[in-house]
Amino acid sequence: MLALKRTLILALLAIGGRVDADTVVAIRFTIDQQPGNWAVGEGTFSFADGLTTVGLGDLKTFFLATSVIDAVHGGPQPYNYEQITLQGFSATFEAGPTGPTLTSLAISTAPIPPPQDPLFPYLAFNATSLAKDGAFMERWESSVDEGVYVTGTMTVLRIDTGVRAVPEPSGAISLGLGATAIALGWRRRRGAG
16 A cells, blocks of 8 residues: 555656746737827747747747727727737747847737627737837738738847746646546455455
């Protein structure tokens, strides 16, 4: 019995101990005051520590929450871009004395519908550089790109390295239930034999 308990504890520790460290980058999308449409957004993306070039397949997470005010329909209207909406992604980092620095960023998403007001257009988000006006939202109607909706600039808010992922609660519960089932099964077999 003691051997089984030790084995279960070691298995739980081994599974729980295999959490890789990640780099998490916080970004912001802003526009200069311009007549007409307006938008702002913030988000994060993450990937395994140590990478200097990050592609779509390297991402662990991506989320960008934007808020849009339309010149015709008002607002604000939220548009949330998630990893599943990404069509392209690349980022380049350089090592620095205080940690990595983001030197290039390219993002391309599929157009998404307005979640609250159907009068708002479908909007895709794109960033081609970290330069002023290097990011933009495109208006889509009936699967046709109708051009740039707003232009703006991407900036880095912070870059955190060595971030450990917190196990999802449902995963920990499943692991606990599985360990309990194994222990009960072993106990019943032992009692029957």
